[in-house]
Amino acid sequence: MKKGMLPVILCVVFILIGPPSFIDARSDDSSFEKPVVIIDAGHTNKMPGAVSITGKYEVEYNDNLVSKISNVLTGAGFVTIPTRNPNQEIKLEERVNIANSHNALAMLSIHHDSAQLVYLELIEKNGKKAYRTRKPISGYSIFVSKKNSQFDSSFIFAKLLGEELIKLGRKPTLHHAEPIPGEGRPLLDADLGIYQYDDLVVLKQSTIPAVLLEVGVIVDQTDEAYVTRLDHQESIVNAILVSLGKFKNIQKNR
Ligand SMILES: [Zn+2]
Numbered sequence: 144m145k146k147g148m149l150p151v152i153l154c155v156v157f158i159l160i161g162p163p164s165f166i167d168a169r170s171d172d173s174s175f176e177k178p179v180v181i182i183d184a185g186h187t188n189k190m191p192g193a194v195s196i197t198g199k200y201e202v203e204y205n206d207n208l209v210s211k212i213s214n215v216l217t218g219a220g221f222v223t224i225p226t227r228n229p230n231q232e233i234k235l236e237e238r239v240n241i242a243n244s245h246n247a248l249a250m251l252s253i254h255h256d257s258a259q260l261v262y263l264e265l266i267e268k269n270g271k272k273a274y275r276t277r278k279p280i281s282g283y284s285i286f287v288s289k290k291n292s293q294f295d296s297s298f299i300f301a302k303l304l305g306e307e308l309i310k311l312g313r314k315p316t317l318h319h320a321e322p323i324p325g326e327g328r329p330l331l332d333a334d335l336g337i338y339q340y341d342d343l344v345v346l347k348q349s350t351i352p353a354v355l356l357e358v359g360v361i362v363d364q365t366d367e368a369y370v371t372r373l374d375h376q377e378s379i380v381n382a383i384l385v386s387l388g389k390f391k392n393i394q395k396n397r
Pocket of ligand 1: 185186192193201255
């Protein structure tokens with residue numbers, strides 16, 4: 144997400160979907176044999192999100208990880224549907240429409256985090272303005288909306304995801320709960336870093352379980368380095384895979 148100046152959520156994009164062969168009905172066990180997962184890469188080239196400490200836009204981090212998530216999930220038997228292609232512009236509502244039209248198990252929106260300006264220092268990287276944290280802010284955050292019609296399931300998925308990320312040695316960043324302008328998000332589970340963020344469009348308007356993951360804080364030197372390492376990306380993708388596998392089994396038995 145971004146910092147306060149740019150409403151985070153507003154960025155969303157979409158792509159053309161790819162595929163097709165979905166499932167029939169959620170109530171049918173066959174729906175779980177090859178479950179559909181909507182993978183949403185936050186932002187677009189025109190609304191690229193935060194600028195990292197290394198001068199890259201957030202959208203680049205999101206697209207890179209989404210590509211890896213899609214490959215790994217597909218290899219593990221999921222059907223993945225992106226909400227947008229890498230160079231595609233798309234509105235938030237279009238992302239939601241895609242999420243709602245595939246009888247999917249869940250939607251996972253991928254973002255990389257920033258912080259409020261009060262915690263940032265202006266720097267220059269690659270000829271453009273960038274920011275870095277004045278004090279360390281590291282970790283992931285997970286958001287869910289109580290306005291989502293499947294909030295309970297969204298929260299279950301969020302907890303499973305948080306548990307797998309914690310197993311990697313990651314910690315949640317709690318800076319979105321601070322009582323300052325632009326933050327103050329209620330924590331539903333501080334240990335797992337799960338926040339309530341009701342009005343995020345892609346979460347509240349989705350009719351399937353939906354979770355937004357801020358993978359790491361890319362204006363922080365340590366955390367940007369963490370999420371940039373290929374082995375860490377692999378671990379994060381695997382954590383997502385494991386959590387979706389567990390979530391699928393829970394949904395199947397409900
Ligand atoms: Zn973002």
